[in-house]
Amino acid sequence: MSAKVISGNEVSQQLKDEMKEEVVQLKAQGLEPSLAVILVGDDPASKVYVLNKKKACEYIGIRSLETKLPADTTTEQLLEVIDGYNKDKSVHGILCQLPLPKHIPETKILRSILPEKDVDCFHPFNVGLISIGEVRFLPCTPAGVIELIKRGGFQTAGQDVIILGRSNIVGRPLSNMLDQRDMNATVTMCHTKTKNLKQRCLEADIIIAAIGVPEFLKGDMVKEGAVVIDVGINRVDAPGTEKGWKLVGDVEYDAVKEKAAAITPVPGGVGPMTIAMLMKNTLTAAKETMKA
């Protein structure tokens, strides 16, 4: 079997077109959704992401604001910028790009963003809401993963799902979302100390790879007919290419493609979905202000 390739580029384009229409209507009602992005330092991957986000905002009609700060910005200075956006009623969503320089405490920063403007869904309050099934925002990458499974034509109800990786931004919230009553999956979260990892993967109907190890999931770890979602975005050396590097996921793509029923590519899989879901959260945040 050769897997169906679920294209994040295509699905995210559909979502963006849907949102573009919605924004026309919101603007007619006098609401212009807006997103503020804060970038500290100059991590090259972060720059790509921030640029993609800006393009998506433009396409959909969301106003985007950007604050770029140098790598030696103090925690107090960053908190001041966030406070300004918290108080600005014309700003609906705030995203502070991670990773932050090492001297800035990430938890403190993420907690300083008003929960109602927390379009990343990283604030402990919003994280907690997910775990009790009371959703305001869904975290962007996990929401993108679920949307890819659904729009790829696959069910989660009753399925055995393996999540490789227990990060706060992907694995943990995904687990919290997938075993809620609307998704009904049986979730196993695996990590570095998990025993019989290969055997567990071989039993899974859906495997979500989010460990940040290039091509970790091999062909012989995947059941015939499984659905494989690759969350990894790793830059690896590629001598002889123009850039000298290329992107690979956490899945050994060619080998797994021969076994799986469906697979997501890297790039063009979960990455563009993350952006689309961020846009969706921004619209949610903006619409909430009309209710208040």
Ligand SMILES: Nc1nc(=O)c2c([nH]1)NC[C@@H]1CN(c3ccc(C(=O)N[C@@H](CCC(=O)O)C(=O)O)cc3)C=[N+]21
């Ligand atoms: N506060 C915060 N929120 C985030 O959501 C967040 C973050 N910080 N820090 C970094 C990670 C990573 N991330 C990506 C999103 C989209 C692509 C993306 O669009 N990828 C494309 C192209 C990638 C490329 O060409 O480099 C693709 O996979 O096809 C990549 C990476 C969001 N993150």
